[in-house]
Amino acid sequence: MAVDTEAVRLHRGDPQAMVSLLERYQHRLYRFLVRMVHEPATAEDLFQQTWLRVAENAKRFDPSRGFEPWLFSIARNLTMDYFRRVRPESLDEPLPSGDSRAELLPAVQMSAVEILMREQRTNRLAQAMSELGPIYCEVLTLRFEEEMKLEEIAEVLSIPLPTVKTRLRRALEAMRVKLEKRLPGGELPGWGQQ
Amino acid sequence: MKKGSDMNQHEKTREQMPLATAGALDANEERELSAHLAECSDCSAEFEQWRELGAGLRRMPTPQAPIAMMERVRASLMAQVMARAEQRSNRNMIAWLVLFGWTTTLATWPILRLISHGAEAWLNVSFVHTYHILIGFTVLSWLAAAAAAGVLGARHRSERRLA
Numbered sequence: 001m002a003v004d005t006e007a008v009r010l011h012r013g014d015p016q017a018m019v020s021l022l023e024r025y026q027h028r029l030y031r032f033l034v035r036m037v038h039e040p041a042t043a044e045d046l047f048q049q050t051w052l053r054v055a056e057n058a059k060r061f062d063p064s065r066g067f068e069p070w071l072f073s074i075a076r077n078l079t080m081d082y083f084r085r086v087r088p089e090s091l092d093e094p095l096p097s098g099d100s101r102a103e104l105l106p107a108v109q110m111s112a113v114e115i116l117m118r119e120q121r122t123n124r125l126a127q128a129m130s131e132l133g134p135i136y137c138e139v140l141t142l143r144f145e146e147e148m149k150l151e152e153i154a155e156v157l158s159i160p161l162p163t164v165k166t167r168l169r170r171a172l173e174a175m176r177v178k179l180e181k182r183l184p185g186g187e188l189p190g191w192g193q194q
Numbered sequence: 195m196k197k198g199s200d201m202n203q204h205e206k207t208r209e210q211m212p213l214a215t216a217g218a219l220d221a222n223e224e225r226e227l228s229a230h231l232a233e234c235s236d237c238s239a240e241f242e243q244w245r246e247l248g249a250g251l252r253r254m255p256t257p258q259a260p261i262a263m264m265e266r267v268r269a270s271l272m273a274q275v276m277a278r279a280e281q282r283s284n285r286n287m288i289a290w291l292v293l294f295g296w297t298t299t300l301a302t303w304p305i306l307r308l309i310s311h312g313a314e315a316w317l318n319v320s321f322v323h324t325y326h327i328l329i330g331f332t333v334l335s336w337l338a339a340a341a342a343a344g345v346l347g348a349r350h351r352s353e354r355r356l357a
Contacts, residue, residue, distance in 0.1 A: 015272070018271055018275070019271070022264075022271065026264055027257075027259050030257060030259035030263075031257050034257045040257075040260075044263045047259070048266065048267045051270075051271055052270060055271055055274050056274075125251065125254055126254060126255075143216050144216075144254075145251070145254060145256070147252075150218055164218075165216075168212065168213065168218055169212040169218075172247065173212055176212075176243075176244075176247060
């Protein structure tokens with residue numbers, strides 16, 4: 001993996017490198033957070049917290065391991081902390097059925113972003129994704145939108161590679177079920193096209 | 195038997211489809227899937243839907259980071275960087291002042307003894323008083339260091355206000 005020079009400069013404490021990285025990742029990180037929490041205000045708060053955490057821990061960051069997985073793992077951990085605060089049950093504690101609570105979190109209430117997205121052709125996808133639990137949502141966003149490698153996703157989520165694959169499969173199956181429920185006749189043809 | 199085997203292959207292919215959509219199959223599994231899709235129109239049609247799902251996910255619109263938020267985050271980061279720099283500068287200043295204080299304390303007394311060698315007898319300063327004099331010089335040196343710290347701190351604050 002090529003070492004990111006800005007990440008190296010960040011590790012050395014160069015504030016200009018931090019600003020460059022902020023500009024580079026602004027939309028991608030914001031998108032990840034919006035997908036996760038579905039509320040722009042909360043996403044903005046988490047976005048700010050993520051960058052402040054980056055600034056605090058820049059010295060501890062290992063540039064050889066890549067900035068991107070590190071950045072997204074910070075954002076992901078802060079998001080999970082947020083979920084734990086707003087939903088007191090532990091997301092890691094499994095339900096009696098053996099399922100994770102995080103996978104089964106109910107759909108988030110309608111937000112402004114969702115209403116805007118509804119007007120677009122991809123509304124159904126965004127809507128279906130917003131109804132997924134954060135554990136499925138994060139793995140789909142990291143794979144399809146961030147285009148991360150499976151190994152990078154495993155690093156961001158701190159889970160083994162086979163678990164990444166399992167979550168991806170379950171997430172896609174869950175997406176499909178939700179989309180089929182929304183469409184007349186339960187068919188999917190052409191909905192992915194712009 | 196052949197029918198049962200075909201059913202297993204269909205099921206296996208169906209299980210592989212979401213992973214293939216996510217590009218998470220290994221080379222052998224990919225080959226196996228392609229071979230089955232080439233000869234099974236039902237599975238092939240279903241896989242097309244999975245591929246569309248994958249394509250749709252890749253084309254989801256990206257919400258843009260709001261400009262106001264970016265300004266806020268940039269300002270917070272800069273404030274944090276400046277606060278850190280100030281902390282570092284304060285630590286350095288304290289270290290230098292401690293060094294200055296001890297150096298003056300240690301250097302003043304021998305210098306004074308050297309300079310006032312002649313006057314010492316006249317003043318009748320004896321070694322009995324050395325301990326008290328040393329304490330006096332120490333206190334004076336540290337007061338000077340504290341005054342210097344105050345002046346430098348005030349100057350630093352005023353420079354930051356002007357900046």
